[in-house]
Amino acid sequence: MSDNKNKETAGSGFIYHMELFLERYKLPVSAVCALVLLAVPFMGFSQYIMRILIMIGVYTMLGMGLNILTGYVGQLSLGHAGFFGIGAYTGALLMLRLGVNFVFAAIVGACLAALCGLLLGLPTLRLKGTYLAIVTLGFGEIARMVFMNWAPVTNGTLGLKNIPRPSFFGFDLTLANHGLYYLMLVLVALVTVSCLAIIRSKTGRSFIAIKEDEIAATMMGIQITRSKVLAFVISAFITGLAGSFYAPLVGFIDPNSFTFDVSSLIISIVILGGMGTIRGMFLGAVVLIIFPEVSRFLMDYRFVVYGIILVVMMRFRPQGVLGWKSQMPYKLPRLAREELAKQS
Amino acid sequence: MAYALIAVGYSLVFGILRLINFSHGSVYAFGAHIALLFVGFQFGVIPAVLLSIVFTGLLGVAIDKTALAPLRKKNSIPIAALITTIGISNIIQNLLMIFFGSEKKAFPAFFDFGMVNLGIAKVNSTQIVMCVVSLILLAALMLLVNKTKIGLAMRATEQNAKAASLMGINVNFVIGFTFFLGGASAAIAGSLISGYYQIVYPGMGFMAGLKAFAAAVLGGIGSLPGSVLGGLVVGVSESLAATFLGSTYRDSMAFIILIIVLIFKPTGFFGKKTITKV
Numbered sequence: 001m002s003d004n005k006n007k008e009t010a011g012s013g014f015i016y017h018m019e020l021f022l023e024r025y026k027l028p029v030s031a032v033c034a035l036v037l038l039a040v041p042f043m044g045f046s047q048y049i050m051r052i053l054i055m056i057g058v059y060t061m062l063g064m065g066l067n068i069l070t071g072y073v074g075q076l077s078l079g080h081a082g083f084f085g086i087g088a089y090t091g092a093l094l095m096l097r098l099g100v101n102f103v104f105a106a107i108v109g110a111c112l113a114a115l116c117g118l119l120l121g122l123p124t125l126r127l128k129g130t131y132l133a134i135v136t137l138g139f140g141e142i143a144r145m146v147f148m149n150w151a152p153v154t155n156g157t158l159g160l161k162n163i164p165r166p167s168f169f170g171f172d173l174t175l176a177n178h179g180l181y182y183l184m185l186v187l188v189a190l191v192t193v194s195c196l197a198i199i200r201s202k203t204g205r206s207f208i209a210i211k212e213d214e215i216a217a218t219m220m221g222i223q224i225t226r227s228k229v230l231a232f233v234i235s236a237f238i239t240g241l242a243g244s245f246y247a248p249l250v251g252f253i254d255p256n257s258f259t260f261d262v263s264s265l266i267i268s269i270v271i272l273g274g275m276g277t278i279r280g281m282f283l284g285a286v287v288l289i290i291f292p293e294v295s296r297f298l299m300d301y302r303f304v305v306y307g308i309i310l311v312v313m314m315r316f317r318p319q320g321v322l323g324w325k326s327q328m329p330y331k332l333p334r335l336a337r338e339e340l341a342k343q344s
Numbered sequence: 345m346a347y348a349l350i351a352v353g354y355s356l357v358f359g360i361l362r363l364i365n366f367s368h369g370s371v372y373a374f375g376a377h378i379a380l381l382f383v384g385f386q387f388g389v390i391p392a393v394l395l396s397i398v399f400t401g402l403l404g405v406a407i408d409k410t411a412l413a414p415l416r417k418k419n420s421i422p423i424a425a426l427i428t429t430i431g432i433s434n435i436i437q438n439l440l441m442i443f444f445g446s447e448k449k450a451f452p453a454f455f456d457f458g459m460v461n462l463g464i465a466k467v468n469s470t471q472i473v474m475c476v477v478s479l480i481l482l483a484a485l486m487l488l489v490n491k492t493k494i495g496l497a498m499r500a501t502e503q504n505a506k507a508a509s510l511m512g513i514n515v516n517f518v519i520g521f522t523f524f525l526g527g528a529s530a531a532i533a534g535s536l537i538s539g540y541y542q543i544v545y546p547g548m549g550f551m552a553g554l555k556a557f558a559a560a561v562l563g564g565i566g567s568l569p570g571s572v573l574g575g576l577v578v579g580v581s582e583s584l585a586a587t588f589l590g591s592t593y594r595d596s597m598a599f600i601i602l603i604i605v606l607i608f609k610p611t612g613f614f615g616k617k618t619i620t621k622v
């Protein structure tokens with residue numbers, strides 16, 4: 001039946017042609033994209049532009065982290081800046097005080113963020129919709145208060161300075177030698193692949209089922225609270241990972257790097273790109289990170305425009321810029337296709 | 345008590361739309377700024393506050409009509425409306441910054457009559473005025489919601505918007521009116537609180553808004569006496585925290601209480617049992 005429906009909607013519109021094109025030339029297109037991304041450092045951009053590119057990578061990761069929760073499970077979190085901060089502070093402190101390697105620091109930072117996600121998620125994910133939004137909002141603020149007031153560890157409002165760059169085998173990765181850029185590419189690729197893997201797995205399907213209809217999902221034997229907490233933990237983990245990469249990138253963090261504005265920026269990325277899509281996160285991050293930079297001529301008005309974007313998006317295209325439903329016919333698994341081919 | 349005044353606005357809108365109005369903090373800042381503007385025009389304090397109430401109420405209606413009504417018409421997901429209010433909050437706050445400047449401005453202490461001796465303790469008269477005005481406002485709102493025809497319409501819309509519209513209630517008008525009330529109460533809160541602290545700045549609404557929101561949830565969101573009680577609890581616990589834990593943890597008190605309350609009694613003190621646990 002779904003096949004029939006697909007045939008009716010298929011074959012019309014720009015999006016369909018684009019998807020068809022991508023489907024047919026999947027390999028060359030992705031190869032070209034990968035080559036361009038790898039070759040960017042050799043195109044002679046200034047450090048300023050490289051820095052923006054890396055920030056786009058960081059926010060793409062943040063977007064994907066929130067997307068797992070908001071896009072797929074349908075739970076809004078307004079406190080992701082808190083997880084971002086926990087990851088950043090943990091990573092930075094480990095590297096500063098104990099001189100730990102970046103990889104280890106990042107893993108610990110992400111795990112700690114995930115642990116906080118678990119502790120916050122267990123009691124609160126039983127609450128619904130708006131209440132969850134409030135609790136996470138409060139969590140974000142509390143996390144910031146702790147960064148600000150736990151002075152012996154976090155150095156209070158002064159923040160942490162001189163966070164060492166990540167280094168591998170005695171080779172420092174910096175902006176100048178493009179090491180940070182490639183590290184960003186690796187991390188983004190890792191996060192993207194794991195997000196795709198999660199969403200295409202049984203767990204991911206259960207996430208989407210919860211978003212569509214909780215009661216029906218329960219009927220299908222999905223443990224709702226467990227799935228929600230799991231999504232929350234994964235989301236916090238990715239966000240924490242992005243945080244522990246962000247800290248050595250900028251070299252300086254203070255409690256004001258993790259305000260509610262950051263949370264709302266992450267949400268805007270998810271909304272603008274398209275909730276429940278991976279591709280949307282890239283577009284959202286690109287647009288929302290570049291926009292403040294290129295719109296300096298707007299002066300103070302750019303934040304007004306930023307608000308207007310949110311409002312207008314919600315009004316006319318709540319599913320996001322890239323949030324279309326795939327119009328390609330449903331692709332059966334390989335074994336089923338072979339079976340069909342044998343029959344006909 | 346300061347939070348109670350703002351919390352009432354949250355409760356009004358949430359009660360009717362089941363929507364957290366994140367723009368309320370900015371609306372409150374807007375009210376304070378408009379009052380300041382008219383005070384600057386030498387209108388006298390009372391007319392300035394009244395004008396501010398009218399304008400801020402109209403702003404509330406405008407927010408509803410331009411941004412939220414179309415979303416309701418399209419039956420979009422609740423998250424959409426929530427994000428819209430965040431966007432509006434952004435717009436208002438930054439426009440205020442552009443037109444009034446982001447610095448802190450002095451606000452006249454227009455109801456300061458010196459200290460009042462109550463026998464056991466000396467109390468600042470501003471605090472008494474604030475307390476009295478909040479109680480009057482609350483009483484007026486309760487009367488409006490419980491005794492008048494429009495209040496009946498509001499309660500009907502709250503219970504079931506579709507059924508209410510079948511009974512001949514103009515639901516969109518009722519919602520617009522609720523937003524007007526929310527805006528008006530925010531303006532009163534804005535003028536009173538800035539009269540107390542004697543400073544006004546565009547970012548003032550953010551923290552106050554969040555805490556007021558915590559207060560509203562604490563008391564049971566959608567319930568008016570609840571939001572006043574919640575405001576009191578938040579205010580008192582903040583002062584206690586400032587005394588015993590050090591002033592640095594002051595701002596997080598509201599949220600800690602909020603999380604504890606939500607875990608044990610998600611409906612708040614006076615909330616109706618609408619929330620479903622999964």
